[in-house]
Structure formats: structure tokens, C-alpha cells
Amino acid sequence: MTTKIIENKQKWQNKRLKTVKIILLGSLLFVGLLGYGVYWAFFDMNRLPKGDYLTEETSPNGVYTLKAYTNSGGATTSYTIRGELVFNKRNNKTKNIYWNYHENTADINWIDNDTVVINGHTLNVPNDKFDFRNN
Structure with a gap:
């Protein structure tokens, strides 16, 4: 039992x-x-709105092009800038690397072949990203 x-x-x-x-x-x-x-x-940067084309700058060696777009959130929010990295040697594949609030202009300067400064934010491409929502 x-x-x-x-x-x-x-x-x-x-x-x-x-x-x-x-x-x-x-x-x-x-x-x-x-x-x-x-x-x-x-938070997914791939879902950012396209925006209106603003400007672009190509890296010194021509491997990358950084395109900037301005976005308006409407009457209650400020402008934002979206930076899109274009891989010129990879069939123009794109990747969003920059998203900042309270900006309506984009000052893009390439320091070297892999370093770009966008409105004072230094990024090492293609891996770095700046997203104001994460800061």
C-alpha cells in the first residue's frame, strides 16, 4: 500500500x-x-518616417553617402532630422543612423572615410547610431 x-x-x-x-x-x-x-x-530606427530630403554628403573614399531628411511631427511637436547612410558599393543599401529632435538643419562633415559628424554628434560608420530617444 x-x-x-x-x-x-x-x-x-x-x-x-x-x-x-x-x-x-x-x-x-x-x-x-x-x-x-x-x-x-x-524605438526601431527602421520604422522612422521618410521625411523631406534636406542634403547629403559623400565620404572621402566614396563608399558611403549620408542623406539627411527633415520631419515635421505636426503642430504640437518640433522638427526632427533623420540621417540615412547609403552603402554606395552594396547596391545602395540604406540604414538609418541618426535621429534627433528639435533640429531642422543638418550640418554633415566627414572627418575621415569612416567618421562623420552630424550636428555635433560624431558617429563611426557603419556601426554607430544616434537616437535622441535612447539618450
Whole structure:
């Protein structure tokens, strides 16, 4: 009789452990998806508005071109500047690397082949980004 009780108790503990694991995995998946959704909706630089073309400057070696666009958020928000890096040697693939609030002009200066200064913010392309929402 005691063997039967021990077996039932182990089965019950195994089911409980399995249920806890399923709940934990489900919770982690939910939190992960929620976190990614917030990032995608509010911080993903690939979802920035296109804007109106402002100016562009090409790197000294011609590998990159940085294009600047101005965006108006409407009557209640200030202008923003979006900087788009164009990879001239890779079929003109683009990447947003600059997004700043309260700006309506873009002063772009290339320091060397991989370093650009946009309105006083120094970026090493192609990896650096400036996004006012993260500062």
C-alpha cells in the first residue's frame, strides 16, 4: 500500500513540475514578445518616417553617402532630422543612423572615410547610431 502512495505522490509531483515549467516558459515567451513589441513600435530606427530630403554628403573614399531628411511631427511637436547612410558599393543599401529632435538643419562633415559628424554628434560608420530617444 505504501508503494502505491509513493508512486501516486511522485506522479503528482511530476505533473506539478511539468505544469510549473510550462507556465514559466509561457510567461517568458509572453514577456519577450511584449518587450520586442514595445521596441518595434517605439524605438526601431527602421520604422522612422521618410521625411523631406534636406542634403547629403559623400565620404572621402566614396563608399558611403549620408542623406539627411527633415520631419515635421505636426503642430504640437518640433522638427526632427533623420540621417540615412547609403552603402554606395552594396547596391545602395540604406540604414538609418541618426535621429534627433528639435533640429531642422543638418550640418554633415566627414572627418575621415569612416567618421562623420552630424550636428555635433560624431558617429563611426557603419556601426554607430544616434537616437535622441535612447539618450
